[in-house]
Amino acid sequence: MDRKALDKLLPFVLKRNNVAYYEDGIVYIGDRRKYPFEKVFLRCNDVEDVARAIEDMVTQGGGPYVAAAFAMVMAAKKVEGKPVNEIFDYLRKAKIRLTNTRPTNTAMAQRLDDMLKIAETAGKEGQSIEEKLLDWIRETDDKIYTDYEYRARLGASLVNDGDGILTMCFAETAFILAMAFAMQDGKKIQVFTPETRPYLQGARLTAPSLHELDIPVQIITDNMPAYVMSQGKIQKYFTAADLITLDGHVCNKIGTFQNAIAAHHHGIPYFVFMWGADHKSPDRASIEIENRDPAEIRACRGIPTTIDEIDAYYPAFDITPPYMVSGVITVHGILSPYDLKRHFTKA
């Protein structure tokens, strides 16, 4: 399926230009903080604007990479015509600033490294860095969506007619497409989406996206998955992952691990979509968990949930050990979490 045909299948927030786009030196990011209540874009005039937008959760999941990639193009545009050393220095700083916005998002870090290399080659050869980076983004995007489709087909193959499906946070394109393909294949499904506090990605992104595609979905609060499982309403658990270590530990949005324990307890298999491997993350100890501002735990959509004096704790991600993972859905197939090293270690 080509990129345009896939784009038609996707819900609003996941369509190509709704994630982020670049126009005449400006980056526009689809504001996922405001979706589904408003469909608006945040205008970013420089790399710092984009970095802050990512830090402020304007976009998340696969979004930060797209926004950051266009920020690199914007950076190249800003220093066009300057001496090559100055350009590279500027781009390197831009990359560091953008990478630092999400220490756990190693996919983004890796791709921005690739962009830096493209830029250096283009610069040395006297080509337009802006154009070369935009070409690279388009090619990479095509590759990413070919991979999404492949993994989504694998995901759909794991779904049986009548299945109840649990997910967590916003597992984005691979998951949403997998559910769409399962429905196209004539399977009846019911998705349960925990709201995913504190940012409500489940309530605000996953549920409206599935609903837009006419996929039956019910929101639950984050304390409900185990009970819904105990009622026999869930047969599969699917999530994305911010990163999966080469020894099979899954780092994803806080709550993923708690649901995995409950799934394991109820004999429900857990499948995770893997974007690729991060060679700086061989094992659990190599994962840096981001602690976010505790004030975010004391509020919901800007409304206080308690009084300011109360202390709070906000680890943004958690880690699920490989023995709780039934299958890792990759471009190499549905792998055992114990076999990732063989498939993802560069020859």
Next chain:
Amino acid sequence: MDRKALDKLLPFVLKRNNVAYYEDGIVYIGDRRKYPFEKVFLRCNDVEDVARAIEDMVTQGGGPYVAAAFAMVMAAKKVEGKPVNEIFDYLRKAKIRLTNTRPTNTAMAQRLDDMLKIAETAGKEGQSIEEKLLDWIRETDDKIYTDYEYRARLGASLVNDGDGILTMCFAETAFILAMAFAMQDGKKIQVFTPETRPYLQGARLTAPSLHELDIPVQIITDNMPAYVMSQGKIQKYFTAADLITLDGHVCNKIGTFQNAIAAHHHGIPYFVFMWGADHKSPDRASIEIENRDPAEIRACRGIPTTIDEIDAYYPAFDITPPYMVSGVITVHGILSPYDLKRHFTKA
């Protein structure tokens, strides 16, 4: 410790008159929906007002019983001087209306039955039903608080110096007192309180109550307990229970079961405070789980968390099986969940 001395130890929401009180035919209920942002009381002029207040979550936990007991007094006051049959008929209807507000709250149902008997005896003997019921409430209150103190001392005895404690929802007087006694005994503790969506009892009631007593507490979201456990920060898990069946199944606020699975997984003991036994609830199958309005899942403190078209599911309670319960803290001591029948079956 007498009732007044205990009252001084308790935080605002749990002090005797702050739960609910009766004055000249009117019931005033401490409005826990507004706490800790406002400290206000809802004025109830008749039984229907009280019933609706309970349904609308103005009070919860032990609160509905106190409000309902005063509603029975109010009902008696309303029909004072009427023919005895008319009085009894009115009180019976009041009891049914009040009991129906919370199908899982069997403690309340049982006590309102007792009040009906007191009223009938007083009525037949020509005594003031209002006075007799108020006397009964005072005596019952003294007994309830003696029991709270006893169970809180048992709870405190289970806490070790340096323990991290997880709780869920608002485990009220027994739990709050247990933590206070543990601190008085010189034990350093750190409580973690899941916010308890959708009504945020953890964030709004438990955390401010502990904070008021200078007990260290951190709020987390409901998707975090397992991760906090995996960090080694939690040594004990304590909750209250809406009801515990005679075969040891714990019915409590949704999320209690999910935390219990995570605790079991991490080898953390789970202790539950038991108010007493409900002989209409011998086993799991006898528990009726209340499904509340799905619209409540789509909002947080009145602010929408998603769009109205999205379907939601709201089971308000869950059930934890006895093999996950390390001890049931009762007036008969810390019991095995498998030994309740022997202690609580009437001779």
